Amino acid sequence: MAQFQRDFVWxxxxxxxxxxxxxxxxxxxTFIFWWTKDRLRSVRDLGNTPLPETKEGETVSFVLDGQKRLTSL
Structure with missing residues (x-):
């Protein structure tokens, strides 16, 4: 599965x-999120904040739209 967010350049x-x-x-x-138990091959941090590791089978949220606005906030 590919990454779906570009680098933060604001x-x-x-x-x-x-x-x-x-x-x-x-x-x-709007902000669009995807909640899934699937793991992506590559997960980036949110801005300079490292995202925690998730346990196998745990539901995680991915930002599909709005990452730059969330990072700015």
Whole structure:
């Protein structure tokens, strides 16, 4: 299974604009998650935060859309 997120490349200004939109109550898009017990061959960290290892058979959540916004927050 391939990775489905690109590298994080947002600038400080883009992250600040996201926070500004949230404060002003503007729509900032949706977040799409996938909950599965399947393990991916390659899992990246969320920004600079290492993701914990999951136990075999444990349900995990993957971010399909919204990773850059979540990382900025």
């Amino acid at each position: 600038t400080i200004q883009k992250s600040a604009a996201l926070l500004d939109s949230i404060i002003k109550g503007y729509p900032v898009g």
